[in-house]
Amino acid sequence: MNRQNEDLLKPTELDQFGRATAALLRHGSQSLPAGIKDRLYAARLKALSVKKPEKVRIQQQVLAHSSGNWSVGSRSFWDNVGWIAPLVVLVFGLIGIAQWQQDSRINDIAELDVALLTDDVPPDAYADNGFIGFLKNGLLADSDKDSLDSAK
Amino acid sequence: MASPQELSDFLSSVEQRAFKQAVYAVRDDDAALDIVQDAMIKLAEKYGDRPAAELPLVFTRILQNRIHDWFRRQKVRNTWVSLFSSMGKKSDENDDFDPLESLSAPDDSEIHQDGAYKLERSQLLQALESEISKLPARQREAFLMRYWDELSITETALAMSCSEGSVKTHCSRATQALAKALKLKGITL
Numbered sequence: 243m244n245r246q247n248e249d250l251l252k253p254t255e256l257d258q259f260g261r262a263t264a265a266l267l268r269h270g271s272q273s274l275p276a277g278i279k280d281r282l283y284a285a286r287l288k289a290l291s292v293k294k295p296e297k298v299r300i301q302q303q304v305l306a307h308s309s310g311n312w313s314v315g316s317r318s319f320w321d322n323v324g325w326i327a328p329l330v331v332l333v334f335g336l337i338g339i340a341q342w343q344q345d346s347r348i349n350d351i352a353e354l355d356v357a358l359l360t361d362d363v364p365p366d367a368y369a370d371n372g373f374i375g376f377l378k379n380g381l382l383a384d385s386d387k388d389s390l391d392s393a394k
Numbered sequence: 395m396a397s398p399q400e401l402s403d404f405l406s407s408v409e410q411r412a413f414k415q416a417v418y419a420v421r422d423d424d425a426a427l428d429i430v431q432d433a434m435i436k437l438a439e440k441y442g443d444r445p446a447a448e449l450p451l452v453f454t455r456i457l458q459n460r461i462h463d464w465f466r467r468q469k470v471r472n473t474w475v476s477l478f479s480s481m482g483k484k485s486d487e488n489d490d491f492d493p494l495e496s497l498s499a500p501d502d503s504e505i506h507q508d509g510a511y512k513l514e515r516s517q518l519l520q521a522l523e524s525e526i527s528k529l530p531a532r533q534r535e536a537f538l539m540r541y542w543d544e545l546s547i548t549e550t551a552l553a554m555s556c557s558e559g560s561v562k563t564h565c566s567r568a569t570q571a572l573a574k575a576l577k578l579k580g581i582t583l
Contacts, residue, residue: 259569260565262542264542266519267409270519274410285409285430289431294441318549
């Protein structure tokens, strides 16, 4: 209450006084010394030289707008293909190599089995040391005989 | 997003006003220029990509923060100056060191002693600026933002980080204080 009684201006006059004061200050600020204006100009140039660069927004093509411009969207697609395609080729290549090695091993085993089963000698004979010794001696005797015949 | 031209135009439109506001606060032209330059650089560097419509409020806030930072630095510096001054006095009691010489000049003496400054402004403007400088910091900030920067109460509250009620109170008290001070000098607006 006391404060209100001490107030010089009525609440309705506050804004009016404030605007009048601001107008006077605004007018006064126009007449700054040339040196101050030059330094403010230099400060402004310095500030503009370090301005934050504008962000470049890459627009993604939306499928719903298929009739629109594809240039931006297709470039993005080919960018993705550029690094996905070699990866896919590498994976499929590794799978193919593994498959080919497995088939080759199966074929080798099958050929061996066929050779064993179709041979005159039973497979158990190859596990017998005596038979292996017989083969070695027999082969040596055959080779000696052949050499004598050729000498005659 | 503000273009370089928009940013340049904005800075051009506010630089003189910002300088005067800084001078009212710190009462030193060189310090005020440094503050305005720092505020401009920070605005361009950190907020240069903001829309042009947001720049006034952001810049006002940056400027006020820079002014507050300046006062904080001054406070720290004055603490060290007074500390070393007292140490020097103890070490050499015969020295005729006068502590008053290390104190900053009171209130508006610098402004009034500067002859060039007097010539550039009318008596009314000088009186008004002098009284604005004497206002408490928060009242001065609120008053200048509301009436000179023409910010709304909401924007002023946002820039000052206070409630809208506080802004109204600060503005009212500042306006009443200015009206009284000018009336005592025989000036009416």
